[in-house]
Amino acid sequence: MHIKALATLIILFFSYTSVFSADDTKVKKIVLDAGHGGDKPGAIGHFSKEKDIALSVTLLVGDLIKKNLSDRQVIYTRTTDVDVHWVERHEIANRAKADLFVSIHVNSTPGTRTKVRSGYRTIKKNGKSVKVPRYVYKYDKATDANGTETYVLGLSRNSQKEESIGEYSDNLAGGEKEGLMDEKDPMTAIIIAQYSQAFLTSSVDLGTRIQGNFAKQGRLDRGVKQISVEVLAGCVMPGVLVEIGFINNVEEEKYMNSPQGQTEIAHAIYNGILEYIKAVEKR
Known part of the structure; x- marks a missing residue:
């Protein structure tokens, strides 16, 4: 490669990465996604259904954010017992130009x-x-299985994540720099890959903080893992899927249906989000 061409490429690279690192890191919009709903109950326990527990906890998390972080906007994918398609869930987040996506589920x-x-x-x-x-x-x-685990996107769906980033590239500049990603620009693939990796890193960070708060409450920390699911693959922002307990574990099912249990679970997720926001906004 000619020296002049190489120099141009380096300048472009650093100009784009500076745009990326200088991007507004303030977490303004948080999407909360209650798993399943309607005619899709999710996991079924001895006396309850995943869709109902997930919705109750999700609304509690939203209330905590609204009460304590009043300058942040909470966006729900559902607030009632309705089924929302996986694709529509991440599209709600993308259209809102959200900064964080948290999906709440119950394990089995x-x-x-x-x-x-x-x-x-x-x-x-x-x-x-x-x-x-x-x-x-x-x-x-x-089952005797118990505890919580948080999932981030698995690498097998990374190509879909990058396609979504390209489609919603305007979101990455806060809507202020329309056309940041030019598909004809040879640097575009590099930039998209950078965003994808950054989102994964941030997702792991968020998941680790949420799991840490569950552990502080005495829950078994089953760790942060990867999973290839549509709802995480399509969102153009850091995102996690939190499994808050096992519905077919008799004691955990009782706990997740109790007011105390739901309050504690909501606080663990909220505190994880809060810690993440504080860390991100210090950078």
């Missing part, structure tokens, strides 16, 4: 299936009647 395990003898049946074998055991499968949804 597949349960166990045990083969149990329920009696005998008679069959014909070599012309004779023979009794053979009859078996049925007994399903038990109960």
